[in-house]
Structure formats: structure tokens, C-alpha cells
Amino acid sequence: MEPLNVTSVLGMIFGQVFSLFMLILVLLGLGKLASRLMDVPFNLPRLALSALLGAPAGSVGAILAYYGSFDALNSTDPARMDQPGFMALMLFAMAVGSMLAFVAFELLMPRGTRVRPVAMLRETSDLFGRLGRYRRILWILVRHGLGGYVIGRREGVEDTSVQRRLARSLSRSMEEAGVVFVKLGQAVATRRDLLPPVFVEELSRLHSEVARVPYDEIRDCVAAELGRGIDEVFADFTAEPLAAASIAQAHPARLLGGEEVVVKVQRPGIGPVVRRDLDIIRRLAKRMEEHTAWGPAIGVRDLAEGFADALLEELDFEVEATNIAAVAEASVDSPVRIPRVYEAYTSRRVLVMERLHGNQIDGTGLPEERGEEIAKTLLDCLLEQVLVGGIFHADPHPGNILLLDDGGVGLLDYGSVGRLDARTREALQMMLLAIDRGDAVLLTDTLLDVVDDPGEIDPERLRRSLGQFMARYLHGGATASMRMFTELLMLVTRFGLVLPAELAAVFRALATLEGTLVFLAPGFDTVSEAKRYAGARMSEQLDSGNLRELATGELLALLPTLRRLPRRLDRITDQLHKGRFTVQARLFAHPEDRRLLRSVVRRAVMTVLAVVTGFMSVGLFNVTEQTGVAWSDLATHTQALNLLAWILLAATAMFVLRLLVDMVRDGAENRRR
Structure with missing residues (x-):
């Protein structure tokens, strides 16, 4: 056996290292070139992965281009494979193949996409969790006789008895499906503008009383959240809860200072369950929006997002405490009681607030005059929050309203609130004024002023549609209801307009409140009372003192323009006199x-x-x-x-x-x- 030539071995190693080095340089250069030419972000890990995939493909292409076939390669003298022409072609082809693979990654995984193995594993785990949850929900629906409706059966739904059976089955299914679906049923039950009466009646029976959390777990949770023992904060803490709801459990207690309070404690382990079910509801709403005609019309995706955001806020009691403080500050003169929050004893999972003594409304035992008075008080309170304060209770369903022992009214549960800026509040007042006067022109102008993007809408066609809408609901002896506002939202959607989410939240809150007021005063005319309040607010603003203050504010805002106006008029008239007046229009200014x-x-x-x-x-x-x-x-x-x-x-x-x-x-x- 001949001894190895050290020089030859070193030369071969040097040649291989040099070739590899040149390939890396060419890859880096072409990767940078590709990022510039194709506006693809330069990314070294992507480039390395592209080289692993593209270089072998490029080498195969080089062999076929140089030799014509693999058979010709096999019959070729191996010494010819070291020729500079073949090596240069091989290097170039591998680099081009890597570059093309680099660009292909941009098509498959666009800019900003990152491959996170841990996140992918978590997403896979979540997928299997959702599939298991889908299977359980489907089994619940099938067991309650709703399987046929899941796959699109529609026979007999117009029959009253079938509707009653369907509504009862839906209510039982939601109750069995858990906290999120119970909350969804309770929220939907207040939307008399969307559902037939039989569904409203059955879903209204959904209760929030669930299995109570043992006192030991409640005590441990309070101690962990507040950082001290329960006896160090409360002089008395009743183990028997006032109520055990799906998200939290409320216990009466007394602080060391003697104040009577209610301690709201979040149920252990509820967070992950709620987030998983909300993800399912979002996905279902997205499919309804994409595959049904009625989904976009009623904004089912926005409804789902609003419901999910509100429920997620309910999981953070610090957010609720902030909301209570903001609403109380904006409603300081309201006759509706808002409980005080003890912030020193409040955390994400524990909320300590003033105890209001009273009972939830159920419409029984109230004289007709008293029911109407309370209904008007609640409506005025919500409208004042919306039109004056700019922050309002977004979920005024019956469970959140308390008839106090002293004859007053309390408003509870501020996990979900809405916020309006001054411009949106003014637009809402003008909309109510336009509806009150039956002025389709004013309503059209207000809508076009407040929507996100009017686009190429035909204002005259919209005005005629709004005129027909108001003629249908406001004339001819028709009784107006909050269904009118749902129809208004659907009409606006058909024209391709999108109302701001906060304005849609106002309409949903008013629709929810209307469903609540039925318990207090059957036949209560929510729309007429809302128009009455808006008219009173407008008259108050047009009072001599307020009008003078308003005019002064507007004049101060116009002062800079008024100062510049004489100079600009003088310049325009001078140009007109000299025949030099021109108008410049920029093409493609947007x-x-x-x-x-x-x-x-x-x-x-x-x-x-x-x-x-x-x-x-x-x-x-x-x-x-x-x-x-x-x-x-x-x-x-x-x-x-x-x-x-x-x-x-x-x-x-x-x-x-x-x-x-x-x-x-x-x-x-x-x-x-």
C-alpha cells in the first residue's frame, strides 16, 4: 500500500474548504441580492435552510446541464469532474437553487412569520383540545335532539310547537356546555330584537347558580391574592355564599372597620376553560360570517368579539374595579346606586365592594306605576352614561340590576363597559334627533360622518332607504322598539358601511336594557323614552346660558381661521383682478x-x-x-x-x-x- 502524500491530502482538504467557503460567500451574496431585488428580508437562518434544500436541487440541474444525463455522468472519467467549467457551473447552480428556495420561503412564510417549534407544539395541543371540545359540544347537541339542525335541517321551524321544543333543547344544551355558553345564552336572551319570543323566554331561564366552591378553596384564594390571612382583613367572613355564579362566587363579609362588603372570588381554574370556549365561539362566528347571508347583516363576528372581550374583562377584577370607579365618577348625580370598591383589598381574582341590600328584578310584586318609574330611571341612567359621561354599563341584563330595600335601584357587575369620545356622543345625539324628527337627510349625513370609511357610497340612495326605514317604524301607528336599531345596523351593512364598534355597543346595550325593562314594565316604550331624553338634552344644551357657552367655544375654535381669512380673500381678489387666478389639482394625491x-x-x-x-x-x-x-x-x-x-x-x-x-x-x- 502506497503511503499517503501529505501535500496531496492537504491540498485536497484546502480545496474542499475553499470550495465550501466560496459557496458560502456566493450564497450570502445572492441572498443579499435576492433580498434587495425582490424586497425579501435578509434572514440568515432562512438562507441556511434554503441552502440545504436548494443546493442539492441546483447540483442536479448542473449535472444535467453539463452532461445531459446521469448515464453520461457515470461513463465519464472522474478526472473530468474537476474541470473548472463544471465546478463553476455546479457552484453557480447550487447558489441559484438556494436563492430560489430562499424566495420561495417568502411566498410560503411571508415577512414576519417565525417558526417557533414550542408555539407550534402548543398550537397542535390546542387543536386537539378544541377537537375534543367540539366532540363534547356536538354530543351535547345530539343528545338534546339538535343534531339535525347542526347539519342544516330546517323542516318545521316555523311551527310554534317545534320552536318551543327547539328553544328548550338549546337552553338545556347551553346550560350543560358550561360557563361560556351559559353567559352567551343569558346575553342572547336579552336580544328581543334578534330572536323570536319563544327563544327569549326559554333562554331567559338559564340560571347562573352552579356547584358551590368549598369554603377552604375560597379562603385560600383570598389569602393568596391579598397576601395575608382572611382574619387579618375581615372581622367577619360568611362561609355561605350569597350567590355562586359561573365565573365567581360572592360572599358577604365585614371589614375590620365595620363596613359591610361583598367579596367576589373567581372560581379556581376557570380562566383556561373560558379562553378555550371563547376561541371556539370566535371560530364559529367567523364561519357564520363567511358562509351565511345573515351573518354579515347582523355583524355576528363583531357580536362574538364583543362578547369575548367582555367575558375576558370579567376574568380580571382589577379591570372591573377601574370600570366601577370611572362609571361612578361619570354618574355622580344619578339616582342609580353604584357600589363603592375597596381597592386596597382588590386583585385580579378578588373584588371587595360595598354591599347593597336588595333583590334582583323579576317583575313580580311591583305596582305598575313603580315599575314604570324604575324603568325610566334605569333608561335615563344608561343614556346619561352614554351621552354625557361617555362611559356606560354595556351589559344591563336583569341579573345586574338590584331593587334596593330603601326603594332605590342598584347597578352591579361592571366587567364590561363601553366608552365613547365626544364626537361619537354628539353624532349619537344627532341620530336620535333625526329619528325623532323623521329627518332622513340629517340621519344620512350623521351616519356618513361617523362611519369608518364611506367609500363610494351613493348618499341619495342611502337617504331614500333611510326614509323608507323611518316611514316603516315611525309612522302609520307602528310601535317602535329596539329592533328598529338592529334593522338600522343591517341596512347600514347592506350599503357596505361599518359603524364604529363603540356605537354598535351602545345599540346592543340599549337592546339588552329593553329586554330587562320588560320585567319591570311590560309594554314600556324604550325608543320613545330615549327620544324624550335626547330631546331634553338638546333643549338643555340650547338653553340661553349653555348656548352662549357653546357659541363662545365654537368662536374660539374658529379664531385662527378668521384671522387668516381677510388675507386670503385679499390675495384671491388680487389674483382675479390681475388674471392670474389658477387652481391646482394634484393627481394621485391620496x-x-x-x-x-x-x-x-x-x-x-x-x-x-x-x-x-x-x-x-x-x-x-x-x-x-x-x-x-x-x-x-x-x-x-x-x-x-x-x-x-x-x-x-x-x-x-x-x-x-x-x-x-x-x-x-x-x-x-x-x-x-
Whole structure:
């Protein structure tokens, strides 16, 4: 056996290391070039992964291009494989393959997408958890006779007896499905503007009384949240709860200072269950929005999001404490009692607040006059919160209203509140005024002023539709109800308009309150009373003192414009006198228009370049093609033309990939809008 030549071995090792080093440099250079040419973010881990996938594919392409087939490669002298031409082609092909794989990753996983193995495993685990939850919910529905309706059966739903049976089965299914679905049923039960009366009646029977948490767990939770023993905070803490609801349990207690309080303690382990079920509800709402005609009309996705946000806020009692303080500050003169919060003893899972003595409303045992008085007080309170304070109770269902022993009214549970800015409050007042006067023009102008993006809407067609809407609900002896506002939302949606979420929340809260007031005063005209309040507010604002103050404020806001107005008028009249008055109009002044123009021009240029380079590449391949002659045996100028053909082909591929990247990004941006 011949001894190894150390020089040869070192030379071979050096050659391999040098080749690897050159490949890395070429990959980095082409990766940077690809990021610039195709607006793809340069990312070293992506580039390394692209090299692992693209380099082998590129080497196969180089072998086929140089030798024609793998059979020719097998019959070739191994010494010829070290020729500089073949090595250069191999290196170039591997680099191009890696670059194309790098760009392909941008198509599959766009900018900002990160591969997180732990997150992927967690998502997979969540998927299996959802599938298990789907199976359990489906089994509950099937067991209560609702399986056929899940797959789209509609027979007999117009029959009253079938509706009654269906509503009762739905109520029992929601009760068995758990906390989120019980809360959803309670919320939907107040929406008489959306559901038939039989469904409202059955879902209203959903109760929140569930199995009570043992006192030992409550005591441990309070001690852990407050950081001290229960005896160090309370002089007395009753083990028997006032109520055991689906999310929290309320216990009467007395502080060391003697104040009577209610301690609201979150049920152990409720957070993950609620979040999982809310995720399911969001997904179901998304499918309804995409695959039904009524879903977008009533904004089912927004309803689900609003419900989910409100329920998630209910899981954080510190948020509720902040909400109570804000609403109390905005409703300081209201006759409705709002419990005081003891912030020193409040945490995310424990809320300590003033105890109000009374009973929840059920409509029994109240004289008709007393019921009407309480209903009017509650409505005025909510409207004052909406139109004056700008922060309002977003879920005034019967369980959150207390008839106090001293004859007053208390409003509880501020886990969900809505907030309005001054402009939205003013627009809401104008909408109520327009509805009161039957003024379709004013209502149209107010809607177009407050919607997120009017777009290319036809104002005259919208005005006629709103006129017909008001004629249907406000004239001819028809009784107006909060269903009118739901119809208004549906009408606005049909025109492609989107009301601000906070304004839609006002309508939902009013609809919920109307369902609540039925318990107090059957036949109570919520819409008429709301118009009465809005009219009184408008008259109060137009009072001599308030009007003078309002006019002074508007005049102060106009002062800068008024100061500049004489100079501008003088300049305009001077230009008119000299015949130099001109009007300049900028084309594509809007950023979106400029972006669209740039995108169209860029794509047109890239398309032309791709076609030109593609035809040039095909032409050069035809010129340099010599059957039966290896690339290494071609003349030097023929090799150069053949190499140029490959470069042009690679350029064509890059232009095509850039077009694909642009189209994928535009599609993603359109979906986000």
C-alpha cells in the first residue's frame, strides 16, 4: 500500500474548504441580492435552510446541464469532474437553487412569520383540545335532539310547537356546555330584537347558580391574592355564599372597620376553560360570517368579539374595579346606586365592594306605576352614561340590576363597559334627533360622518332607504322598539358601511336594557323614552346660558381661521383682478392611489423584462444547442453565449418570483383590510 502524500491530502482538504467557503460567500451574496431585488428580508437562518434544500436541487440541474444525463455522468472519467467549467457551473447552480428556495420561503412564510417549534407544539395541543371540545359540544347537541339542525335541517321551524321544543333543547344544551355558553345564552336572551319570543323566554331561564366552591378553596384564594390571612382583613367572613355564579362566587363579609362588603372570588381554574370556549365561539362566528347571508347583516363576528372581550374583562377584577370607579365618577348625580370598591383589598381574582341590600328584578310584586318609574330611571341612567359621561354599563341584563330595600335601584357587575369620545356622543345625539324628527337627510349625513370609511357610497340612495326605514317604524301607528336599531345596523351593512364598534355597543346595550325593562314594565316604550331624553338634552344644551357657552367655544375654535381669512380673500381678489387666478389639482394625491400606481407600473415593467429575458434566453439556447457535443467541447464564444442564456433564464425566474411575491403580499394586505 502506497503511503499517503501529505501535500496531496492537504491540498485536497484546502480545496474542499475553499470550495465550501466560496459557496458560502456566493450564497450570502445572492441572498443579499435576492433580498434587495425582490424586497425579501435578509434572514440568515432562512438562507441556511434554503441552502440545504436548494443546493442539492441546483447540483442536479448542473449535472444535467453539463452532461445531459446521469448515464453520461457515470461513463465519464472522474478526472473530468474537476474541470473548472463544471465546478463553476455546479457552484453557480447550487447558489441559484438556494436563492430560489430562499424566495420561495417568502411566498410560503411571508415577512414576519417565525417558526417557533414550542408555539407550534402548543398550537397542535390546542387543536386537539378544541377537537375534543367540539366532540363534547356536538354530543351535547345530539343528545338534546339538535343534531339535525347542526347539519342544516330546517323542516318545521316555523311551527310554534317545534320552536318551543327547539328553544328548550338549546337552553338545556347551553346550560350543560358550561360557563361560556351559559353567559352567551343569558346575553342572547336579552336580544328581543334578534330572536323570536319563544327563544327569549326559554333562554331567559338559564340560571347562573352552579356547584358551590368549598369554603377552604375560597379562603385560600383570598389569602393568596391579598397576601395575608382572611382574619387579618375581615372581622367577619360568611362561609355561605350569597350567590355562586359561573365565573365567581360572592360572599358577604365585614371589614375590620365595620363596613359591610361583598367579596367576589373567581372560581379556581376557570380562566383556561373560558379562553378555550371563547376561541371556539370566535371560530364559529367567523364561519357564520363567511358562509351565511345573515351573518354579515347582523355583524355576528363583531357580536362574538364583543362578547369575548367582555367575558375576558370579567376574568380580571382589577379591570372591573377601574370600570366601577370611572362609571361612578361619570354618574355622580344619578339616582342609580353604584357600589363603592375597596381597592386596597382588590386583585385580579378578588373584588371587595360595598354591599347593597336588595333583590334582583323579576317583575313580580311591583305596582305598575313603580315599575314604570324604575324603568325610566334605569333608561335615563344608561343614556346619561352614554351621552354625557361617555362611559356606560354595556351589559344591563336583569341579573345586574338590584331593587334596593330603601326603594332605590342598584347597578352591579361592571366587567364590561363601553366608552365613547365626544364626537361619537354628539353624532349619537344627532341620530336620535333625526329619528325623532323623521329627518332622513340629517340621519344620512350623521351616519356618513361617523362611519369608518364611506367609500363610494351613493348618499341619495342611502337617504331614500333611510326614509323608507323611518316611514316603516315611525309612522302609520307602528310601535317602535329596539329592533328598529338592529334593522338600522343591517341596512347600514347592506350599503357596505361599518359603524364604529363603540356605537354598535351602545345599540346592543340599549337592546339588552329593553329586554330587562320588560320585567319591570311590560309594554314600556324604550325608543320613545330615549327620544324624550335626547330631546331634553338638546333643549338643555340650547338653553340661553349653555348656548352662549357653546357659541363662545365654537368662536374660539374658529379664531385662527378668521384671522387668516381677510388675507386670503385679499390675495384671491388680487389674483382675479390681475388674471392670474389658477387652481391646482394634484393627481394621485391620496397615498393609496400613489401606492396603486407604483404597484401597477412596477409589475408592468417586471412583466416586460420577464418576457424579454425569457425570449432572449430561449433564442440563445437555440443558437448554442449542438446535439451530441458536451458543454466542455464547445467553442469559447459558444460557451459564453450558453452561460448568458442560463443567466437570462435565472433573471426571468427572479422576475416571475418577484411578481408572485408582490401578488401574495397584496392579497394578504387586502385580507387584513
